[in-house]
Structure formats: structure tokens, C-alpha cells
Amino acid sequence: MEGALVSAATGALRPILGKLYTLFGDEYKRFRTVHKEIKSLTRELAAMDAFLLKMSEEEEPNVQDKVWMNEVRELSYDMEDTIDDFMKHVDDKDTNPDGFIEKIKSSIWKMKARRRIGSEIPELKKQIIEVGDRNERYKSRETIFKAHEASSYTRNAVVDPRALAIFEQASKLVGIDKPKVEITKLLTEQEGYMMNLLRTILSEVSGQSYVNTEAGSIQQLISKIVDVLADKRYFVVVDDIWDVDTWDVIKCAFPMTSYGSIIITTTRMNDVAESCRSSCSGCIYNMRPLEMVHSRQLFHRRLFHSNEDCPSDLQNISDEILKKCAGLPLAIIAISGLLATTERTEHMWNQVKHSIGRALERNRSVEAMIKILSLSYFDLPPNLKTCLLYLSIFPEDSVIEKKALICRWIAEGFIHKDGRYSAHQLGERCFNELLNRSLIQVAWTNEYGEVESCRVHDIILDFIISKSIEENFVTLVGIPYIATRTQSKVRRLSLQVVEEGNSIRKIDMVLSHVRSLNVFGHSLEIPPLNEFGHLRILDLELCHQVVNHHIANIGRLFQLRHLNLRWTEVSELPKEIGHLCFLEMLDIRGTQVQELPSTIVNLRRLVDMLHDSGVKLPIGIDKMQALEMLEEVNAYRQPFNFPQELGQLQNLRKLALNFEGGSISVQEHEEEQCNKSIASALRKLGTQNIRSLTTVCGGRFLQQGPLCPVPLSLQEFIMTKGSHVEQVPKWVSSLVKLQKLRLEVNKFTQEDLQVLGNLPALLILEVNGLGKYSRTTFTVSHEIGFRCLRKLFLGACDWMVFEAGSMPKLEKLEIGICFYSSSDSSTASGSGGSAFDFGMENLPSLITLKFAIYGWNDSTLAAAQAAIERAVGTHPNRPTLIFQKMRG
Numbered sequence: 012m013e014g015a016l017v018s019a020a021t022g023a024l025r026p027i028l029g030k031l032y033t034l035f036g037d038e039y040k041r042f043r044t045v046h047k048e049i050k051s052l053t054r055e056l057a058a059m060d061a062f063l064l065k066m067s068e069e070e071e072p073n074v075q076d077k078v079w080m081n082e083v084r085e086l087s088y089d090m091e092d093t094i095d096d097f098m099k100h101v102d103d104k105d106t107n108p109d110g111f112i113e114k115i116k117s118s119i120w121k122m123k124a125r126r127r128i129g130s131e132i133p134e135l136k137k138q139i140i141e142v143g144d145r146n147e148r149y150k151s152r153e154t155i156f157k158a159h160e161a162s163s164y165t166r167n168a169v170v171d172p173r174a175l176a177i178f179e180q181a182s183k184l185v186g187i188d189k190p191k192v193e194i195t196k197l198l199t200e201q202e203g204y205m206m207n208l209l210r211t212i213l214s215e216v217s218g219q220s221y222v223n224t225e226a227g228s229i230q231q232l233i234s235k236i237v238d239v240l241a242d243k244r245y246f247v248v249v250d251d252i253w254d255v256d257t258w259d260v261i262k263c264a265f266p267m268t269s270y271g272s273i274i275i276t277t278t279r280m281n282d283v284a285e286s287c288r289s290s291c292s293g294c295i296y297n298m299r300p301l302e303m304v305h306s307r308q309l310f311h312r313r314l315f316h317s318n319e320d321c322p323s324d325l326q327n328i329s330d331e332i333l334k335k336c337a338g339l340p341l342a343i344i345a346i347s348g349l350l351a352t353t354e355r356t357e358h359m360w361n362q363v364k365h366s367i368g369r370a371l372e373r374n375r376s377v378e379a380m381i382k383i384l385s386l387s388y389f390d391l392p393p394n395l396k397t398c399l400l401y402l403s404i405f406p407e408d409s410v411i412e413k414k415a416l417i418c419r420w421i422a423e424g425f426i427h428k429d430g431r432y433s434a435h436q437l438g439e440r441c442f443n444e445l446l447n448r449s450l451i452q453v454a455w456t457n458e459y460g461e462v463e464s465c466r467v468h469d470i471i472l473d474f475i476i477s478k479s480i481e482e483n484f485v486t487l488v489g490i491p492y493i494a495t496r497t498q499s500k501v502r503r504l505s506l507q508v509v510e511e512g513n514s515i516r517k518i519d520m521v522l523s524h525v526r527s528l529n530v531f532g533h534s535l536e537i538p539p540l541n542e543f544g545h546l547r548i549l550d551l552e553l554c555h556q557v558v559n560h561h562i563a564n565i566g567r568l569f570q571l572r573h574l575n576l577r578w579t580e581v582s583e584l585p586k587e588i589g590h591l592c593f594l595e596m597l598d599i600r601g602t603q604v605q606e607l608p609s610t611i612v613n614l615r616r617l618v619d620m621l622h623d624s625g626v627k628l629p630i631g632i633d634k635m636q637a638l639e640m641l642e643e644v645n646a647y648r649q650p651f652n653f654p655q656e657l658g659q660l661q662n663l664r665k666l667a668l669n670f671e672g673g674s675i676s677v678q679e680h681e682e683e684q685c686n687k688s689i690a691s692a693l694r695k696l697g698t699q700n701i702r703s704l705t706t707v708c709g710g711r712f713l714q715q716g717p718l719c720p721v722p723l724s725l726q727e728f729i730m731t732k733g734s735h736v737e738q739v740p741k742w743v744s745s746l747v748k749l750q751k752l753r754l755e756v757n758k759f760t761q762e763d764l765q766v767l768g769n770l771p772a773l774l775i776l777e778v779n780g781l782g783k784y785s786r787t788t789f790t791v792s793h794e795i796g797f798r799c800l801r802k803l804f805l806g807a808c809d810w811m812v813f814e815a816g817s818m819p820k821l822e823k824l825e826i827g828i829c830f831y832s833s834s835d836s837s838t839a840s841g842s843g844g845s846a847f848d849f850g851m852e853n854l855p856s857l858i859t860l861k862f863a864i865y866g867w868n869d870s871t872l873a874a875a876q877a878a879i880e881r882a883v884g885t886h887p888n889r890p891t892l893i894f895q896k897m898r899g
Contacts, residue, residue, distance in 0.1 A: 017424035019397040019484050020067030022084035024060040026424060028053065030094045048312040052136045055143070059083050067393060081483060082142045084282050087500060094526060097408060099569050140811050205260055212236055212264060216245070229260065236264040245272045246813035252278045253390065255286045262290050269668065279387070281447045298721040300338025309340060313347035328360045335364060335469050342470045361601060384474045397425050398441045399450055402467050403479040403487075404505040404529050410454045412464045414443055415575070418596045418619065422548050423503075423527065433639075433664075446703050459751065459802055460823060488518065489532070500524045508532030530554050540564040548573040554597075559583055566590040577601050577621075589613035595637075597621065602630045611635075624648075624669035624707070633659035639700075642667035643707065646689050647682065654685065658692030661699045671708040671733065686712045690720035697722025707734035710755075719745055726772075727751040749773055754778040759805075764789055768796030777804040786829065791817040801856075813850035821854050826862040827897070830871050847878035851886055861893040872896070 017023050031053050066072055066080055080202055209232040210224040217224075217239045226232045247265060252258050258276070265274055276287045284295050301309065311332055320564025321329055332350075336342040346363065393398065398420055405411055417438030420426045426441065445451045446462065450471060454464040462708050467475070476493070479485040483499045489507045504525050506518070516536050523650050527548040530537060533555055534776045540546075541564045549571060557579040565571070566587025575598045582603035588594075593848055597614070598621040605625060612631035619640040628649055631672070632638075634654035641660070645666050646653070657663075668689070688711065693704070701722045706713065706729070713720060714735065719742035721728060726748055730736075738758045744766050746752075752773060756763075767776060768791075776797075788809045791797070793816030800818050806813065807827040851857065860883070864872060876894055883892050 016427060018393050019400045019479075019482055020393050021060050021063045022087035023424075024056055024083070024087045025092065027087055027091050028060065029055055030091070030098070032654060033098075042411075052139070055136075056087075058443060059139070059143075059643065064393060067396070068389065077481075079142065083139070083499060085483065086139055086142065088500070088524065088526075095545065095570060111622060119871060148250050167506075175367060190818070197527070200515065205257070206232065209236065209264060210259075212247075213239070216247075217238060237266050240264075240266055241271075241636050243272075246275075247273070248275045248277075250277050252276055252283050252287070253280065255280075255283055256282055258286055258290075262287075266385045267291070279449050281449075286633065294688050300745070301340060301343070302338065303330075303719065306336065306338055306343055309343050313344060314351060322355065324357055325355065325360060328357055328364060332360070332364050337468060339468070339470065362620060381474060386473065387450060388474070388478070391448075395441060395444060399445060400475050400482075400484050401425065401503075402451070403472065403476045403485050404527070405467070406490075406507050406531050407469060407472060408466070409531075410464050410466060411451075411461060411743075413439075416465075418573060419527075419548060424547075435639075449864050458777075458804070486520075489535070503527040503529075503569060505529045506531065506535050508535055509883075537561050541567060543568060545570050547571060550575040551579055552577040554579055569593070572596065574598070576585060584608055584611070586610045595619070599623075599626070611736060624671065628653065630656075636661060638662060639664045641665070641707075643669050645669040645671060646712075647672060648686060654688035654692045657689070658695035660696070661744060664700050665703040666696075666701065667705040667707070667744070668709065669707040669711050670711075682711070683715070686715050686720075690715065690718070692721050693720065697724045701725065703727040703729075705729040706734045707731050710735045713740065718742065721746070724748055729753045730755045732779075737768060741766075743767070744769065747771060751775040751781065755779040757781070759808075760787065764791070765795055770796070771799070773797065773800055775802045776800060779804075779806045781805075781807040781827070788812070790814065793817050797821070811849055813853045815850075815853045817850075817853055820856050822856050823859045824854070824857060825863070827863040828875075829865045829867060830868070830875075847875045848882070849879075851879070851882040851890075855887070857886065857888055857890045859893075861895065862889045863895045865897050 012194055016025055018025075018334065026716065031843050058804075063080055063083060066076055069076075070078070095511065145309060148640035150730075159374065161860055163357045184627055193769065206226075206229060208227060210221060213219065213224045213232060213236050214221045216236060224232070225710075245265070249261060253259070265272070274287075274291055274293075276283075278284050278287070287293065288295050300306075307329070310329065316320060332346060333343065350360060353363060355532050388396065388399070401423065402411070402416075403419065421434045426434050426438050429437060442451075442462075442465070446453065446465065451465040452468045452699060455462075457463050476485075476487070480487070480493075483502060485503045485505060486499075486501045487493050487505050501520055501524065503523060504522070504527065506529070508531070522538060522542040523544045525543050525546060525569050526539075527550075528546060529548070529550045531553075533553075535554070535556070537551070537554070537557060540549075540562065546568045547570050549565075551561075551567065552575050555578070557576065559581055562576070563585060564580060564587075565574070565585060566589075568591065569594055571591050571597045572593055574594060575596070575604065576604065577598045580603060581599070582605075584599070584604060584607060586608045587610070588608060589612075594614050594617055596619045597617060598619075600621050600623055602623075603886065604622065606627040607622075607629055609629040609631070612629060612634045614635060616637050617635055618637050620635075620638060621640070621642050624632075624645040625648070626644075630650045630652065632653075636659075637661050639662055642665070644653075644667065650665060667700060670686075693701070701724060704721055704725055704727070709730065710733065713730070713736050719740075723745055725746055728746065728751070730753055732755065734757045735757060738756055738760070739754060743752075743754075747770060749770050752767070752770070752775070754777065757780060759781055767773065786809045789805075789811045791812070792814040795817065797818045798820070800821055803818070803821060803824040804825040805827065807829055809829055811826055851860070860879075862875075862879070864875070872894075880892060883890055
């Protein structure tokens with residue numbers, strides 16, 4: 012039960028069960044009264060957990076069930092707080108005290124703890140039994156209404172609003188002309204559950220009635236469909252496929268031998284689209300939001316008569332509303348339906364604008380939109396529902412950093428390590444799945460094409476806020492149009508100032524049960540930390556009003572897992588921070604902190620420690636064996652034994668080392684010795700779990716000798732600016748597990764290219780530091796390697812030629828090309844011999860191509876661009892082409 016998850020559906024029931032099992036252990040058997048009470052409680056809680064999980068799958072549970080579910084969830088949080096208090100009091104005083112007086116104090120403390128838990132757990136047990144009995148009493152009355160509900164079901168059945176769109180007249184559709192042309196073009200270029208679904212398909216393709224399509228098995232249905240279509244040319248549309256497994260069955264029904272047959276599938280899942288494309292050698296058409304002109308057209312059509320224009324006083328507010336809708340037809344239709352019953356004044360429409368993404372009025376159009384969102388929400392597994400609801404703590408239009416979000420999920424207990432997968436890896440899976448389901452949107456990707464941050468669309472944020480408030484999952488304070496529910500206990504608190512000039516001066520609620528405090532805004536008064544008894548997350552990033560006294564009592568937050576003080580004005584961490592025995596993440600980047608207190612080494616569960624390079628670590632970091640991420644450490648500003656202690660961190664996975672200021676802060680012979688010691692420590696880490704290393708200003712460190720100074724087990728090696736080496740070190744060839752490599756070199760040759768091509772796992776290669784006058788022409792053949800490479804960046808060269816069979820999986824290519832003489836075009840040719848031919852046709856997976864041009868003149872640039880555009884036009888993937896003219 013150690014990995015039991017907290018969830019929006021079951022609250023803290025699962026963690027409680029795990030902790031109750033702990034209380035059965037030998038360590039707590041002497042507390043006999045508690046031991047007897049919790050034994051009967053465990054069975055009751057296990058049954059409740061199973062029932063809550065089942066009920067969470069119901070899209071619209073009745074009011075009574077909702078009330079019961081909320082009561083049980085709230086009790087589960089209270090129970091976990093009580094158990095945590097008890098275990099803390101016992102564990103804190105369980106060491107052997109010195110002296111007679113201390114022993115007396117310890118005994119009194121333990122006696123008080125026993126008495127308190129002995130009275131509180133029976134009371135909580137009584138409350139749970141009362142909740143269950145009350146639910147059963149009123150449940151019996153429910154049967155009286157069953158017959159009436161059944162008779163009225165058909166009258167009140169809700170029709171999926173998407174189905175109605177099928178019957179909309181084509182003349183009423185807007186913004187589809189261009190997509191229609193593009194889809195038609197894709198179709199002409201591509202010449203080449205289960206029982207009910209397949210019976211429907213068989214009925215459609217054979218002309219039989221549905222009742223005559225019965226079969227004994229899925230395999231028999233597939234065979235019948237294949238027989239009907241075997242000698243026919245067909246055009247089939249399969250709408251709204253939700254998972255890959257479903258497509259894997261459906262595709263078996265369509266024989267691929269029929270020349271000219273076409274299958275169109277629609278889905279909201281990226282992995283389903285990719286599976287459909289690959290199995291049929293097809294294309295993916297990504298639906299795009301409506302352009303503003305079409306958004307305005309749809310909006311006005313819903314609100315005004317055909318001969319009526321939008322009043323001039325409403326035009327600006329109309330456009331602001333449409334920007335909020337972000338080109339989503341469903342959102343535009345829903346909001347325009349809401350406005351149709353609203354007075355046509357700027358003031359009233361402005362209120363509606365503010366309500367988008369915040370306040371859900373019970374309007375028929377809005378309800379239709381919510382119904383569609385509910386389909387996606389209730390299709391999620393419980394852990395993904397919880398992770399999605401958690402996003403409601405962020406202000407509207409926030410850019411949410413992926414790594415920070417995953418850290419929060421882990422600290423809340425939504426995600427735990429499972430087998431060989433770390434908590435961060437599982438968190439990344441959850442993040443990607445929400446992206447895949449289009450429930451969150453990509454906000455920014457890094458230079459390697461990896462998603463770094465996300466956004467939540469206002470309409471989806473509106474939906475998850477309503478769910479979170481309904482289940483008392485999140486409490487939002489400081490947001491207009493959202494009333495604070497003061498009658499409920501606060502579990503996760505988000506303080507927000509959404510408009511400049513506003514402020515929150517007093518929080519009028521009980522904070523002792525808050526698990527997560529998240530502050531967004533500069534003009535907020537931070538509540539005193541001694542008001543929080545069970546805080547697990549404290550996130551004050553960008554709160555410039557936060558100074559040292561705000562965190563003076565932080566040592567009392569014994570359950571704290573996540574502490575983010577990034578970009579605050581804190582200059583010193585209190586020594587009491589060492590009391591936070593559960594702390595897993597500490598971020599003090601951008602603060603004024605220069606040195607960590609010696610007690611920091613007591614944080615034996617700390618996984619991620621993030622700080623600026625100027626911060627000095629204390630002696631004893633080898634005691635912090637849970638550390639997986641340590642960024643960014645200046646090697647020359649640490650205690651003398653830092654390298655030895657660094658080599659002892661057996662679980663370290665990601666490390667950033669800064670070698671700036673070596674010749675200033677230490678003598679040359681000391682720098683040399685320090686470099687050797689660091690290299691020795693890194694080699695030792697190479698036998699453990701280290702996977703990623705970043706060096707800043709590490710040129711001298713990396714060139715200290717023929718031996719490899721970095722761990723051979725590295726999967727990611729990043730040399731940032733200031734880490735220049737003269738050429739690719741020979742020891743790079745021994746890094747056979749590398750997947751991502753960023754080099755800073757002064758010289759790069761064809762031989763170096765050959766060495767790097769032999770790295771069998773390399774996915775991303777970036778070569779920087781080359782002068783813009785680099786005159787090397789590179790040739791990549793199939794003998795060189797690069798069998799797995801997906802992304803290549805080469806800072807500067809004369810030209811590059813790709814021969815047949817080279818880089819078969821390359822998707823993204825960025826090259827700096829130097830045109831400094833009129834004869835360049837004669838050398839810029841591949842095997843075909845034509846000018847500016849670099850063999851694009853030999854890169855079958857290419858998606859993006861970027862050229863940074865140095866020393867260009869208009870005629871050379873025009874000829875190069877025209878030639879490459881022709882090559883792009885004939886490439887099967889139609890790669891995106893970017894030309895960038897560089898000065899100098």
C-alpha cells in the first residue's frame with residue numbers, strides 16, 4: 012500500500028489504508044487501544060474506496076450519492092491528518108532521551124499522543140458509520156421513484172449534440188472551404204463496442220438490416236465484411252475513434268487490396284490518428300481553429316438576422332469574446348447562445364466575456380458544450396481525472412511548465428513510483444496522455460521539439476473548475492464571479508489576483524487542513540505559515556513580496572513535500588528547514604540565497620534540489636541519498652570534499668555543473684586537482700543511475716586528458732556556451748548510450764561526423780560553436796551510421812550532402828550555410844550534380860528544414876531558395892521550409 016494514490020474520486024482513502032496497515036506493525040503494537048479500533052475500520056474503508064471508485068465513473072450520479080461521496084472524501088482527509096499527527100508525535104519522541112527530565116517529558120508526550128489518537132480515531136469511525144447508515148436510510152426511499160424515473164427516461168434522454176451537426180445544411184457551415192479542398196487533395200493523392208460497431212458496418216456496406224447481421228463472433232463479422240468488400244472499390248468514413256485497440260480491430264474489416272478505395276477516420280486522439288495513418292499509408296489532417304473572419308461570421312449568424320450587422324458599440328467586445336473562444340466552433344455557438352438571451356449592451360456582454368472560462372451559467376447552449384466535455388472527462392481513468400482537475404489551481408491563460416506540474420502531482424500523492432518506472436516518468440506519461448486527448452494544449456516546445464509547457468483552454472478550465480469546486484477539490488480566492496465556499500474545509504487553496512490593482516488582504520477561512528497553498532500575484536498578503544498544519548505543497552514562485560520572515564516557521568510544516576521559492580526575495584533559508592523530513596522538491600532559483608544551511612543534509616527524502624550556481628552547499632551532501640536532480644552547482648565554490656561526496660550520490664540522475672571562475676576563485680594547480688576529483692566522482696556515478704550531465708564553462712574540465720571525464724552511462728550530454736573544446740574529443744565515441752548530444756567545438760570535420768555517426772542510440776545531435784566562416788562540405792552516406800537520429804543541428808558549414816540510405820529517421824534538419832564567394836553554388840550540389848541539391852529525397856522522414864544563411868547576396872540566395880523549394884515540393888512529406896538570413 013506504500014504507493015497508494017490520492018485522487019479526486021476517493022480522496023485520501025487509499026493512503027489511509029496503507030497507513031492503517033503500518034499501524035498494525037510491531038512499531039505501534041504497544042498502542043493497544045488504537046490497534047483494536049483501527050482493525051474494524053480498515054474493512055469499512057476498503058469497501059468505501061471500491062464504491063467511490065465505481066461511482067466516479069458515473070457521469071451524472073444522483074444528488075444523494077454526490078452528497079455521500081463528498082462526505083466520505085472529506086472524512087478521509089480528516090482521518091489522514093489525524094493519523095499523520097499521531098505518527099509524527101510518536102516518531103519524533105521515539106528516540107532514547109538523555110537525562111531524567113527528558114525521559115519524563117518524552118513519556119508525557121507519548122501518553123498525550125496515545126490519549127489523543129485513542130479518542131479521535133473512534134470518533135472518526137463513528138462518523139463514517141453514521142454517514143453509511145444515513146445513506147442506506149435514504150437509499151431505501153429511492154426505490155419509490157425508480158418506476159417514475161424509468162417511465163420518463165425516454166422523454167428526458169439527452170441527444171449527443173455532435174450528432175445533430177450531421178444534419179446541418181452545408182450552406183450553414185462556415186470556414187470549411189479551405190479544409191474541404193485540402194482534404195479532397197489528400198484523398199486524391201492517397202489512391203491506393205466491437206460487435207455493435209461491426210454489425211453497423213456490415214449493415215451499411217451490405218445493405219442488410221441491422222437485425223439480420225447477427226454473428227457468433229467478432230472474427231465472423233470481420234470475415235463477412237471482408238467478403239462484401241473483396242471485389243469492390245469503397246469509400247468508408249469511421250467517425251470518432253477513441254483508442255488504438257478499437258482501430259486495430261476495425262481495420263481488419265477493410266481489405267487493402269481494392270485499388271482506389273478510401274477510408275476516412277476521425278479522432279480526437281493523436282496516437283489513434285498516427286495508428287490509422289501508418290496502417291493505411293495515409294495522411295493526417297489536423298483540424299485547425301476557425302480564423303477570425305469565420306469565427307465572426309458564425310458568431311454573428313447565431314446572434315443577428317441576415318440583414319442585421321453587429322452594432323458598433325458591441326464590435327470590440329464581440330472580438331474580445333471571440334478571442335476567448337480561440338476559434339472553437341463549439342465554444343462560439345455556446346457563448347453566442349448565451350448572449351442571445353442577454354441584453355445587448357456593452358456592460359452585459361462584458362460580464363459574459365469575464366464568465367468565459369470562469370462561471371458556467373445553466374444555459375442550454377452551454378449545457379450542450381459541457382455534455383461534450385463530459386464525454387472526454389468521464390472517459391479518463393481515475394488518475395488522469397485527478398491530474399486534470401488539479402490544473403484548475405492555475406489562473407486563466409497561464410503557461411504551465413511541464414516539469415513543475417509533474418513535481419506538484421507527485422507531491423500531492425497523485426503519482427508514485429511504480430516498478431521500474433520513476434514517478435517523473437509516470438508523470439510525463441500522464442502529461443502526454445492529456446495532450447494526446449487534447450485536454451491541454453502545447454504552449455512551448457524547446458529546440459529539440461520536446462513539449463516544455465502547456466495551456467488549458469478557457470472553456471476546459473471552466474469545466475474543470477466547476478468539477479473541482481463541486482467536489483471541494485480546489486478552493487479559489489480572489490477571482491471575480493466565483494464565490495468562495497466558506498462552509499467547507501479547504502484542501503487546496505489557490506490565491507489569485509487576476510487584475511492589476513486588486514489585492515487580497517485577509518483570508519477569512521480555517522487553514523489548518525489545507526494541503527496545497529498556491530499564490531499567484533504580487534499584491535497578496537501571504538497567510539502566516541503557523542496557520543497551516545498539514546501543508547504538502549507551498550508554491551510562492553514570482554511572489555516578490557515574500558521575504559525571510561514569511562518562511563520563518565517553515566520547520567513546523569512536517570508534511571511538506573514541495574517548496575518553491577523561485578524568484579522571491581528570500582535571502583536565507585532557516586535552519587529549521589532540516590525538520591522537513593518528507594520534503595522532496597526544493598527550488599530556490601532566482602532568490603538571494605548564497606549558502607544553504609548545514610541542516611539541509613537532514614532532508615533524506617529530497618529528490619530535486621534546484622538553485623543558482625552561486626549557492627554554496629554544506630558538508631555532508633552524501634547523506635542525501637534520495638537526490639535525483641542537482642542543478643546548478645559551481646564546482647569551484649564548494650567545500651574541499653565536495654567531489655568525494657558527489658560520487659556517493661547513488662540515485663543521482665541529472666546533474667548540472669558550472670566551472671565558471673576557476674582561475675579566479677582557485678589556484679591553477681587547485682583547479683587541476685579539482686577537475687580530476689570531479690572526473691573521478693562522475694566516473695563513479697557512471698556505475699550508478701546518472702543519465703544526464705550539463706556543463707557550463709567546462710572547456711578546461713573536458714580537455715584535461717585522454718580519459719573520458721564524464722560517465723559512460725550518459726543518455727544526455729549538454730555542453731552549453733563557455734564549454735568550448737577545440738574539436739570533438741576522442742572519448743565521445745565511448746558514450747554508446749547517448750541519445751542527446753550538444754557539442755561546443757571550434758572545429759568539426761568529416762572524421763568527427765563519422766565518429767558521431769557510430770553512436771548507436773543517438774537521437775538528437777547539435778553541433779555549435781563553429782565560426783560562420785566554416786568552409787567544410789560534409790557528405791553523409793549510409794556507411795556513416797546515424798540509424799536512429801531524429802534531429803540534426805549543424806551551426807555552420809559550406810554545404811551538406813545526404814546520399815541514399817543516410818539518416819533514414821531524420822525529421823528535423825537545421826544547417827547554417829556560408830555563402831562567401833560567387834563560386835559557392837558550383838559546390839553546393841549532391842550526387843545529381845544540380846546546383847543547391849543536398850539530397851533531400853534521401854531523407855524519407857524529413858518534416859522540418861531550416862537554413863540559416865551567412866554571407867548571402869540576393870542572386871545566390873534566390874537561386875538556393877528556389878532550388879530547395881522545388882525539392883520540398885516533390886518530397887512526399889512536404890517538409891516545412893524556413894530560410895533565415897543571418898547578418899555578418
